[in-house]
Amino acid sequence: MTDIITKIEKIDLPDKDRANIEDDLLRHIAGPSRKYKIWIGVLVFIIAVGAFAYVRQLKYGLIVTAMRDYTSWGIYISNFVFFVAVSLVGSLVSSILKLSHATWATPLNRISEIIAVSAIMSAAIIIIIDMGRPDRFFNVFLYGRLQSPIIWDVIVIGTYLVISFLLLFISLLPDIGLCRDRLVELPGWQKKMYRTLAFNWQDKPEQFEIVKKISGILGIMVIPVAFAIHTITSWLFATTWRPGWDSTNLGPYFVSGAFMVGASCIIIAMYFIQKYLRLQEYITDKHFDNMGKLLVLLSLVYLYFNINEYLGPLFRMVGVEGEHITELFAGKYAPMYWLVQVGGLILPITLLIFKPFRKPFPIMIVSFLVLVGAWLKRFLIVIPSLQHPYLPIQDVDESYMHYIPTWEEWAITLGSFAGALLIISVLIKLFPVLPIWEIKNEKKLIKAT
Amino acid sequence: MKTIKSNIYQRAKILVSIAFLMFQFSNAVSQDKKAIIDLQFKEKNDQKFITGTAYDFENDSIGAPIEGIDLFFYVQRTFSLLPIGDRFSTTDENGEVTVEFPADLPGDTEGNIQLIVKIEDADDYADTSATKELRWGIPTILDDSESKRTLWAAGANAPISLMILTNSLIVIVWGIIFYIFFKIYQISKV
Numbered sequence: 001m002t003d004i005i006t007k008i009e010k011i012d013l014p015d016k017d018r019a020n021i022e023d024d025l026l027r028h029i030a031g032p033s034r035k036y037k038i039w040i041g042v043l044v045f046i047i048a049v050g051a052f053a054y055v056r057q058l059k060y061g062l063i064v065t066a067m068r069d070y071t072s073w074g075i076y077i078s079n080f081v082f083f084v085a086v087s088l089v090g091s092l093v094s095s096i097l098k099l100s101h102a103t104w105a106t107p108l109n110r111i112s113e114i115i116a117v118s119a120i121m122s123a124a125i126i127i128i129i130d131m132g133r134p135d136r137f138f139n140v141f142l143y144g145r146l147q148s149p150i151i152w153d154v155i156v157i158g159t160y161l162v163i164s165f166l167l168l169f170i171s172l173l174p175d176i177g178l179c180r181d182r183l184v185e186l187p188g189w190q191k192k193m194y195r196t197l198a199f200n201w202q203d204k205p206e207q208f209e210i211v212k213k214i215s216g217i218l219g220i221m222v223i224p225v226a227f228a229i230h231t232i233t234s235w236l237f238a239t240t241w242r243p244g245w246d247s248t249n250l251g252p253y254f255v256s257g258a259f260m261v262g263a264s265c266i267i268i269a270m271y272f273i274q275k276y277l278r279l280q281e282y283i284t285d286k287h288f289d290n291m292g293k294l295l296v297l298l299s300l301v302y303l304y305f306n307i308n309e310y311l312g313p314l315f316r317m318v319g320v321e322g323e324h325i326t327e328l329f330a331g332k333y334a335p336m337y338w339l340v341q342v343g344g345l346i347l348p349i350t351l352l353i354f355k356p357f358r359k360p361f362p363i364m365i366v367s368f369l370v371l372v373g374a375w376l377k378r379f380l381i382v383i384p385s386l387q388h389p390y391l392p393i394q395d396v397d398e399s400y401m402h403y404i405p406t407w408e409e410w411a412i413t414l415g416s417f418a419g420a421l422l423i424i425s426v427l428i429k430l431f432p433v434l435p436i437w438e439i440k441n442e443k444k445l446i447k448a449t
Numbered sequence: 450m451k452t453i454k455s456n457i458y459q460r461a462k463i464l465v466s467i468a469f470l471m472f473q474f475s476n477a478v479s480q481d482k483k484a485i486i487d488l489q490f491k492e493k494n495d496q497k498f499i500t501g502t503a504y505d506f507e508n509d510s511i512g513a514p515i516e517g518i519d520l521f522f523y524v525q526r527t528f529s530l531l532p533i534g535d536r537f538s539t540t541d542e543n544g545e546v547t548v549e550f551p552a553d554l555p556g557d558t559e560g561n562i563q564l565i566v567k568i569e570d571a572d573d574y575a576d577t578s579a580t581k582e583l584r585w586g587i588p589t590i591l592d593d594s595e596s597k598r599t600l601w602a603a604g605a606n607a608p609i610s611l612m613i614l615t616n617s618l619i620v621i622v623w624g625i626i627f628y629i630f631f632k633i634y635q636i637s638k639v
Contacts, residue, residue: 145604159622199637206639210632
């Protein structure tokens, strides 16, 4: 993969001087527009509905959900796996592409780091929402068993959350200093925030040296931690004896799927940022083109692991495992399964091979298909397996055999999406969405005093 | 009328109490003879037999065998006594009774069991018992997997290799994170 990525040609940044680049990239931080306020209002409303549903869940317990003894992990856990997958985008762009010297991806670093922070925060919150007794959350730390993959997951999610924050903060630091120095007409609280977060940044060479050093360390460290976070999440399933989960393929299957969905998230974010922040000079068609090629590559890897995942059980068709495969391929989950495999994987690969589909609007639509497919794929990984236990309950209640999420579950899930988008929207509004100092550095316009 | 009824009731109560006490007294007097149980053990063709012999034990000396007395054979279990042999094992004219020891009784880790033979509620003899420890049980293999360091044990018994690996990873990664915090602090001091 590294060879292919490094072959992607470097993209020229706009031929502008330092002041113009700063003007372009700081412009959106000025007072919120009407559109932005409406957008935030809509997100807050969706979050409020989700919060209301969660209050009901706290009051009446998990009985308000459709989860029962068979399907004890519903869309909350599907959503958790989805957000963990999305969070890997930070390591893909800020680390793997950076270490591969794919300098064309420099303008995308900040976007990927913001998405990663937002996704991992949402994942951490969702897992608490899935708990029937969230007040007992700290018992995980007090009485947890080190032998349990759940404890490993808690440890690695906490670690990845901190690393994601650090990756974002370190790359932001010189730009926060710039905001403090240049954006003098902002409200007092915002100026104070920049002063505090700037850590006395003065564009000194020694400071740049430290930032460079920390970025290097984080860039290397984030890769094993990112692989660990999603591999361990896959082990939550792989170490539980259920059809569809009992597989040694699950770790790489999850990681490859995560990189694919991460790339699609970046493309969607790039499209809206380019359009609404008027950054066409910085996020160009060439960026979309390269990200399209990268998405095809990542989707092909994921397709390969999909074939591995289903071919073995399909060939054997033994017992409950066979029932599980039948249900996915031709049973009640077949429409969703084929929609995901064809609409969310094969079709995007096919379309993105052709250059016209790698233009900003078409690729955004295709990426959206990948994103929806990826969410539904997590649903298909979690729920059908739970409905076919190897040791069924005798005379099981009919309601245990089906899982149709209740309105509370949908409201909370949509609320989590709105929450993730709110974090992204607020961070984009408060900080430069493209790494100004890195772009200037590419153009050798950095002002070191 | 009520007083008369009450008096009759009181007197009947006293009479019943006296009768009960007299019965207990006569019982105690009639059981004051002492007995002693002798035990012998025999193994034949994989079968194990216990022969109990009851003797009169007046004046602290062994007397004649007691015929027609019931001996009760038990094996001590964790919470109670397990009866073995027939429901009633009555001594013959030699004062002897033989019961077969079950072949499938679990003992401790070495196969030891505690045999108890009793005279209980006999008409003429006071209760007595004889105890013997025998290695006739099936050795029990204790399932101590919970106390071993395994993946399925309690949290306190996590495998050492897992603890070393996990804690080393945590220390290394978080050590680097704290180093980064320190470097960020250094940025503000440059």
